[in-house]
Amino acid sequence: MKTRFLSLILACSVSSVLVAEDTVITLEFPPPKVTSTPAPINLPHLELPNKKPPVIKVPTGVTNVAAGKTVTSSDEWPIIGELDMITDGDKESEDGYYVELGEMQQWVQVDLETKTEIYGIGLWHYHAQPRAYLDVIIQVSDDPEFKSGNTTVFNNDHDDSSKMGRGSDPAYVEKNHGRLIPGKKATGRYVRFYSDGNTSDGLNQYIEVEVFGRSVE
Amino acid sequence: MKTTLSELDSSHWSRRGFLKTGFTAGGMVLAAPTILKAQGTGNKLNVALIGVGSQGRVLLDSLLNIEGLHFQAVCDIWELSRRYGVNRLKKAGFDPNGYEDIEDLLANEKDLDAVIIATPDFWHAPHTNMCLKAGLHVYCEKMMAHTIEAASSMVVAQRASGKLLQIGHQRRSNPRYQHALNNIINKAQIPGRITNINGQWNRAVSEDLGSPPRYAIPPATLKRYGFKDMHQFRNWRWFRDLSGGPISDLGAHQIDIFNWFLGTGPKSVMASGGSDYYDTREWYDNVMAIFEYDTAQGPVRASYQVLTTTSAGGGYFEQFMGDEGSVKISENPKLTKVYREDRAPDWDKWIDLKYLLQSEAAYPAENTTVDVRETAPLVAFDLPVVLNKPLHQPHLENFFGAVKGENKLNCDGEHAFASEAAIFKVNTAVAARATIDMKPSDFIA
Incomplete structure (x- = not known):
């Protein structure tokens, strides 16, 4: 399916395309698809619907380095x-x-293959049915084992059930728009995305991740 | 995830919830399901899953929560879905055989007890009938079939086989629905005399489903199983030879509740609809229907709409409206409420008996003023029953309980046919632009 609703401002979903200085990351996304009966979602830290994505300005040279x-x-x-679908x-x-x-x-x-300064991250779990993924945690590190030197850029494990530290980010319902997450200019070669099932089933589906950054090596 | 009794927390639903609280080390946890379930078949029921598409996977997620099942085989014409079923079950500790063709499955898997059928609607009757004939108990997804004749054949085949046939109207096993019918409506008679029903399933615009070229089914295979091409295979719910369209796909769930709660089928159906929005879809993308019932309490008129271009009105629910109150119910607990008319007798007894819970926003604010031309806001109540399992699990448990002789089916083929008979008439009424009268014999296969 090649249809796209919206392109990045100055198109930055493909790694070969550069983003001009002070442009804003805007994710491009496919049309919505809806299948199956949605399961009720009842999470105490679920954010309100239609929350606008953050505005993340990026300098020249920032691309989707995960492509x-x-x-x-x-x-x-x-x-x-x-x-490789991811x-x-x-x-x-x-x-x-x-x-x-x-x-x-x-x-x-x-594996971004080089130490990278990260400005933003795009994340798509399964989105053909309204659901929220549980305990979504995103970390950046130079350690491929993530045993040390980790920087957490997103964590919605509100009750620390993952034992990785309590997070203050909200749970959110998956949509075709994906989720744009500030990278906080964290640096590292590896980006790891955790999840612990979702409100429809106990499984962990991943569709795509994008990492908007630039090499600092 | 922490949970409380007052929450319907989805983390209760799966083995994940159990495992997450039952074990702590991630590596240990991953191995646990395999260890638990791979231990011999013993007295377990041998089960095959026929159809591993989106609905088959929903059922599989529930099936894996049910003890006493041994998954022996899966069948799907799409290699991708077949692989999904095999891999999902292997992860859960089973070693199922995968088949493209159900006849091969039945020829090779000789010690099956039951099958779960979640194939496209036009395959329900052939698959159900051949499994019943093979001596298997059958759980088949709703709608029973894409035509009333095919649905009737399933009941006939069930009678001839002496085996069980459960149809997947899963709300009939939902404890909240059972509480609403048995206690709120029948025992406490909370709504008083039910005069009207309203129901809907409204869904926002959604594009046709696609598939990546690398997973394309060979054209000869598609043709063998009744599909023109991959687009039709992926979007069979919209094609007239393969399905009954949204009124069948979505409306069947809720119109079945109309009939179940009233204990009778309608005496007439009128409807309007059209293929107005989507260029690629054969079936009506919006339908509005009116059913007329004669009940022991008096006439009941029910409206139902299924819209696929808007999610307006809060999605999907059924509301039974009486002269003393109304019961709005949905699989989504947030959409479930009981409203009291001012003229109703005191409901304190039912609150004391825990039939109802006072809603947090039960009463209008004291300073609320009401224009004399309006009706004051109704007092709202909640139902205290929480389903802490996946939506389809209780119905599957009911099926396997019946197979083991522990209980009766909640929606056997005969009762499902009696309920679905009127649903089949909706598309007929739309096409004829006429009222379709129904007689008692129409509800018997």
């Missing part, structure tokens, strides 16, 4: 899908476009 990069995961045998630029939510990892906390990790 085409290698992805690894905590689940050696995903139920369906290939890990950085292939396709954000459709239908069968054949997403990777589904097993139950409990799982993660996917992008």
Whole structure:
């Protein structure tokens, strides 16, 4: 499905396209698709609908540096899908476009291949049904094992059930728009995305991640 | 995720919720389901899942919460879905065989007890009938079929087989719906005399489903199984030879509740609709129907709309309106409320008995003024029943309980047919632009 509703301002969804100074990251996204009966969502820290994405200004040279990069995961045998789908630029939510990892906390990790200053992150879980993913945590590190030197840029584990520290970010309902997350100018070579199931099932689906940054090596 | 009794927290729903609280170390947890479920079949029921598309996966997520099942095989013509089913079950500790063709499955899997059918509607009857004939108990998704004749054949096949046939109108096993019918409406008679019903399932605009080229089904395979191409395969719900369209796909859930709660089918159906918005879809993308019932209490008139271009009105619910109160119910607990008319007798007894809960916003603010030409805001109540499982799980549990002889089916083929008979007539009424009268024999297969 090639249709796109909106392009980045000065188009920055593809790594080869540069973003001019003081432009704003705006995610491009596919049309909405709706399947299946939605399960009720009742989370105490669910944000209000239609919250506008943050305004993230970026300087010259910032691109989606995750495009085409290698992805690894905590689940050696995903139920369906290939890990390279997560950085292939396709954000459709239908069968054949997403990777589904097993139950409990799982993660996917992008190797940016070089130490990178990160301005923003785009994240698409499964979005063909209203649902919220649980305990979404995003960290940046130079350690591929994420044992030390980690910077957390997003954490909505409000009750610290993941035992990775309590987060103050809200839970949110997945939509075709994806989620734009400030990168806080964190630096590191690796970006890891955690989740722990969702409000429809206990599984962890990933469609696409984008990392807007520039090498600092 | 922490939960309280007052919350319907989705983390209660799955093994995830259990495992997350039952174990602490991530590595240990991943192995746990395999260890628990791979231990022999013993007295377990051998089950096959026929159809692993979106609905099949929803059912599978519930099935994996039910103890005593051994998943022996999955079947789907799409390699992607078949692989999904096999891998999902392997992760849960089973080792199922995958089949493209159901006849191959039935020929090879000799010790099955039951099948779960979640194929496109036009395959429901052939698949159900061949499984019943093979001596298997069948749980088949609703709508029973894409035509009333095919639905009737399923009841006939069930009678001949002596096996069980449960149809997937899952609300019939939802404890909140059962409480609303058995206690609120029948016992406490909270609504008084029910005079009208309103229901809807409104959904925002959604594009046709697609699929990546690398997962395309060979044209010969598509043709063998009744599909013109991948687009039709992915969007079968919109094609007249394959489905009954939104009134069947979505409306069936709720019109079934009309009939179940009233204990009878309608005496007539009138409807209007059209294929007005989407260029690629054959079936009506919006339908408005009116059903007329004769009940022991008197006439009841019910309106129902299914719209696929707007989610206006809060999505999906059914509201039973009487002269003393109304019961608005939905699978979404946030849309469930009971409203009291001023003329109703005191409901304190039912609150004391925990039939109802005083809603947090039960009474209008004291300084609220009401224009004499308006009706004052109604006092609202909540239902105290929480479903802390996936929506389809209780209905599947009811099916397997019946297979084991522990309970009766909540929606067997006969009752499902009696309820669906009127739903089949809606599209007919739209096409004819006429009122369709129904007689008692129409509800019997």
